[in-house]
Amino acid sequence: MIYKQVQVESYFRKPASEIKAVLLYGQNEGLIDEYTKKFVKTVSEDLYDPFATAYLDWDEVKADGGAVMAEYNAQSLMSVRRVVVVKEADNNFTKTLEALLENDKNDNLLLLIGKQSLNNKSSLVLLANNHKAVAAVACYEDREENVSSSVRAMLAENGITYEMPAFSLLCSRLSNDRKINVSEIEKLITYVGTKKHFVAADVQAVIFDQAATGMDDLCFDVFSANKEKAISGLQRLINEGEEEVQIVRALMRHVSNLLAAKALTEGGISDMEAAKKVLSKRLFYRYDAMAAQLRIWKKERLFDVMELLYKTEKDCKTTNMPVTEILSYTVLTLLSAAGKLKRA
Numbered sequence: 528m529i530y531k532q533v534q535v536e537s538y539f540r541k542p543a544s545e546i547k548a549v550l551l552y553g554q555n556e557g558l559i560d561e562y563t564k565k566f567v568k569t570v571s572e573d574l575y576d577p578f579a580t581a582y583l584d585w586d587e588v589k590a591d592g593g594a595v596m597a598e599y600n601a602q603s604l605m606s607v608r609r610v611v612v613v614k615e616a617d618n619n620f621t622k623t624l625e626a627l628l629e630n631d632k633n634d635n636l637l638l639l640i641g642k643q644s645l646n647n648k649s650s651l652v653l654l655a656n657n658h659k660a661v662a663a664v665a666c667y668e669d670r671e672e673n674v675s676s677s678v679r680a681m682l683a684e685n686g687i688t689y690e691m692p693a694f695s696l697l698c699s700r701l702s703n704d705r706k707i708n709v710s711e712i713e714k715l716i717t718y719v720g721t722k723k724h725f726v727a728a729d730v731q732a733v734i735f736d737q738a739a740t741g742m743d744d745l746c747f748d749v750f751s752a753n754k755e756k757a758i759s760g761l762q763r764l765i766n767e768g769e770e771e772v773q774i775v776r777a778l779m780r781h782v783s784n785l786l787a788a789k790a791l792t793e794g795g796i797s798d799m800e801a802a803k804k805v806l807s808k809r810l811f812y813r814y815d816a817m818a819a820q821l822r823i824w825k826k827e828r829l830f831d832v833m834e835l836l837y838k839t840e841k842d843c844k845t846t847n848m849p850v851t852e853i854l855s856y857t858v859l860t861l862l863s864a865a866g867k868l869k870r871a
Contacts, residue, residue, distance in 0.1 A: 528655075530662040535562065538662070542569045546662050547631050548624065550616070550655040552641030553666035554767055557706025559640060562664060563612065566638050570610040581611045589619055596627055599637050610636040617642045621650045628660055647768035667767045674698055677705060678712060685716050686723055693727040700734045742774065746781035747813060749858055750820050752865035761858055771850040775840045775857070782833050788817065789826045798822055823868040832861065 530538070530549075538546070549566055551559050564574060571579035581598045588594040598611045613620070616639040627637065645652055647665075655663035675698050682689065689697075697715070701708045711734050718733045719725045745764060748757035764774055788801035796804075802817035839857040843850040 528657075528659055528662065530664045534662070535664055539565050539569060542636075543662075544634065545660060546636075547628060547660040548637040548639065548655070549662045549664060550639045550641055550651065551664050551666055552645040552649075552652060554643060554763060555666040555705055557709055558666040560706065562666065563638065563640060566636070567610050567612065570608050570636055579607050579609050581609065583611065583613050585613050585615045585617065585620055595623060595637075596630075599627060599635055600633060602633070608634055608636070610638055612638045612640065614640045615642050616640060616651065617645065618650045621654055624651065624654060624661075628658065631660070644766060646766050665768075674701055674708065678708065681709070681712050682716075687716060687719065688724045690726050693725055693730055696727050696730045697725075697734060700730065742769075742777040743810065743813070745774070746778055747816050747820075749778065749861050750781065750785070750824065750865055751816055752862055752869050754862050754866070757858060757862055761855065765851060771854045772840055772843050774854060775836055775843065778861075779833065779836050779840075782829055782836065785817070785820060785824060786826065786829050786833075788821055789829065792821060823865070823871075828864070828868070832864075835860065 551562055551566075553559065567574050567580060574580065581601075583595060583598060585595075595611065595613060601609065620639065624637075624639075639651075639655075641649075641651065647653075647656075652663060655661040678694075678698055678701065697712075701711060715725060715729065715733050719729055741760075742764070745757060745760040747753075748760055761774070765771070784805045788798075788805045791801040791804060792798060798818040798821040799814060801821060802814045806813055806817060835857060839853060842848065842853050846853070
């Protein structure tokens with residue numbers, strides 16, 4: 528079954544006996560690492576107790592699924608509950624998990640760490656989502672409220688206090704990747720030392736401004752001809768289960784913003800001022816990029832792009848071609864056009 532954050536936190540406080548397996552998957556490595564430790568600790572306070580824990584790499588044991596079954600069904604010599612952690616689990620593990628759940632006769636816990644290639648359409652994820660004895664936990668990039676709550680918790684654990692403007696600045700400079708954020712906060716904690724308190728100047732001195740990734744990144748990278756970043760960002764969004772049509776619509780919104788800004792520049796204001804009026808204040812760090820795009824993308828070309836995106840959305844909905852291929856072709860076409868405009 529799908530486990531949301533509130534259910535996960537509830538499990539940590541009081542493990543549900545009906546849950547026999549947990550699948551952690553997604554791109555947020557930091558969150559996966561954090562959850563892995565917490566799930567193991569619901570069984571054993573010692574993460575590496577040889578009597579209570581076992582760690583397997585699926586790539587190494589996939590030729591013999593029985594190795595996982597044997598570990599899961601093994602009884603501890605100390606008569607304690609056990610947790611078996613399987614790393615790099617992919618769709619090849621689906622049948623093994625089905626067999627394990629059908630023959631389950633103990634109260635051990637199976638913890639699966641999915642490969643980053645897993646997404647909401649993967650057979651292993653679908654099985655976990657729909658089985659009442661499996662908790663499927665999607666670990667994607669943190670939203671702004673997740674960043675805030677996780678930062679506040681980490682600071683509290685270390686006895687660190689702060690001024691609210693400094694806390695707001697800290698959160699605005701962090702990314703949506705918890706692993707990166709933990710490292711950045713540890714740097715800040717070390718920097719303030721025994722003072723155990725930080726102000727805005729401390730954040731400015733230590734924390735590099737991490738631009739959040741996602742739809743906005745993809746749009747700006749595509750129309751700025753940042754090919755490698757755009758292709759990587761597109762693959763990441765697809766792996767995280769974003770619908771291709773929603774990605775197309777995000778690109779459409781970006782073109783709409785560019786057209787709106789173009790209309791403003793025709794009224795006599797500068798590219799930079801137009802960018803500031805069109806973009807929200809939270810995207811202040813995108814002003815320069817949009818102004819640069821306004822200089823290379825002519826209005827007529829933007830109308831052509833919008834027509835291409837409408838066709839892409841229609842093809843995604845009506846043709847038999849794989850929608851990912853349709854979207855990828857469109858993104859590559861836009862990257863090629865942006866590259867030519869930059870070189871002109």
